[in-house]
Amino acid sequence: MNQLETLISSEQLCFTFPKTRTFDHFKYFTNSIEPFYKTDLGALFSADCMKILPLIRENSIDTVFADPPFNLGKKYGSNTNDSIPDEEYVSWCRSWVAECCRVLKPGGSIFIYNIPKWNILLGAYLSKLGFTFRHWIAIEINSCLPISGRLYPSHYSLLYYSKGKPKTFRKIRTPIQICRHCGGEVKDYGGHRNAMNPNGVNLKDVWSDIPPVRHRKFKSQSRKANALSTKILDRVVEMSTFPGDIVLDPFGGSGTTYVVCEQKNRFWLGTEIDFAKEVVKRLETAEIKSHKNDDFVEE
Numbered sequence: 001m002n003q004l005e006t007l008i009s010s011e012q013l014c015f016t017f018p019k020t021r022t023f024d025h026f027k028y029f030t031n032s033i034e035p036f037y038k039t040d041l042g043a044l045f046s047a048d049c050m051k052i053l054p055l056i057r058e059n060s061i062d063t064v065f066a067d068p069p070f071n072l073g074k075k076y077g078s079n080t081n082d083s084i085p086d087e088e089y090v091s092w093c094r095s096w097v098a099e100c101c102r103v104l105k106p107g108g109s110i111f112i113y114n115i116p117k118w119n120i121l122l123g124a125y126l127s128k129l130g131f132t133f134r135h136w137i138a139i140e141i142n143s144c145l146p147i148s149g150r151l152y153p154s155h156y157s158l159l160y161y162s163k164g165k166p167k168t169f170r171k172i173r174t175p176i177q178i179c180r181h182c183g184g185e186v187k188d189y190g191g192h193r194n195a196m197n198p199n200g201v202n203l204k205d206v207w208s209d210i211p212p213v214r215h216r217k218f219k220s221q222s223r224k225a226n227a228l229s230t231k232i233l234d235r236v237v238e239m240s241t242f243p244g245d246i247v248l249d250p251f252g253g254s255g256t257t258y259v260v261c262e263q264k265n266r267f268w269l270g271t272e273i274d275f276a277k278e279v280v281k282r283l284e285t286a287e288i289k290s291h292k293n294d295d296f297v298e299e
């Protein structure tokens with residue numbers, strides 16, 4: 001019996017996956033919450049996440065990954081206003097963060113991707129809710145514009161908290177760094193090179209090896225902006241879950257999280273307010289390629 005099946009209680013069945021897998025992460029059964037799309041592993045709702053999150057049973061999700069709009073005045077779909085007063089934005093973020101925290105299982109992990117300005121506040125909020133700080137992961141980016149009178153912004157933040165002691169933390173190793181030009185190793189490891197693990201070095205909390213989603217083969221042609229590299233989700237999913245666990249992403253975007261979950265045999269639940277059709281196309285056609293990833297995951 002897998003993790004999902006152990007959650008089943010016949011009075012609370014919500015909908016059935018193909019191949020008779022029953023899904024029981026919802027508190028209520030109502031026709032209005034039929035998913036827009038289902039696979040054997042996941043379900044996508046074409047809806048505002050705040051309409052769906054409150055319906056999910058508490059303590060039922062292994063990992064949450066959230067990459068919301070950053071309130072930077074970017075253009076999304078017609079249902080997203082990415083330019084609202086700061087206080088309103090933070091209060092909105094707190095409302096979905098609180099729901100995500102409620103639905104996480106004890107020991108489950110939550111990852112929030114945002115600019116440092118917002119993540120510092122959201123981290124403080126998670127700490128206030130009693131969550132355990134794990135890491136502030138800096139994801140290096142090189143595509144920002146300089147801001148007059150400020151330092152050149154060169155990282156996004158990936159907050160990583162857990163609901164108490166993490167129940168799953170799998171060690172990831174990354175390949176020993178090679179110079180792109182000469183092919184030689186970049187560091188000498190202080191004379192300890194021969195003693196190093198052949199599977200690579202421990203994953204750091206600064207990720208400088210995340211490729212931008214620039215080339216057309218890596219992104220949806222009808223939803224080009226704001227898609228993450230699959231490599232980020234590879235790490236989040238591998239680090240915090242086992243096959244058969246369930247991942248929730250309330251801001252589906254182009255569907256990166258769901259695609260990675262499908263590849264890695266994780267269950268997934270998602271909401272996307274404007275681009276559900278694009279997510280379905282990505283899941284069904286496999287036209288959008290994943291980034292190469294040479295990480296090694298220890299068993």
Ligand SMILES: C[S@@+](CC[C@H](N)C(=O)[O-])C[C@H]1O[C@@H](n2cnc3c(N)ncnc32)[C@H](O)[C@@H]1O
Pocket residue numbers: 047048049050067068069076077079080226227228229250251252253254255256257271272273274275
């Ligand atoms: C930054 S993008 C996520 C990108 C995604 N991580 C990917 O790799 O493609 C944020 C997404 O959240 C969606 N969104 C905004 N407000 C939402 C809400 N209240 N509920 C659900 N989705 C929302 C937007 O339409 C947008 O596609």
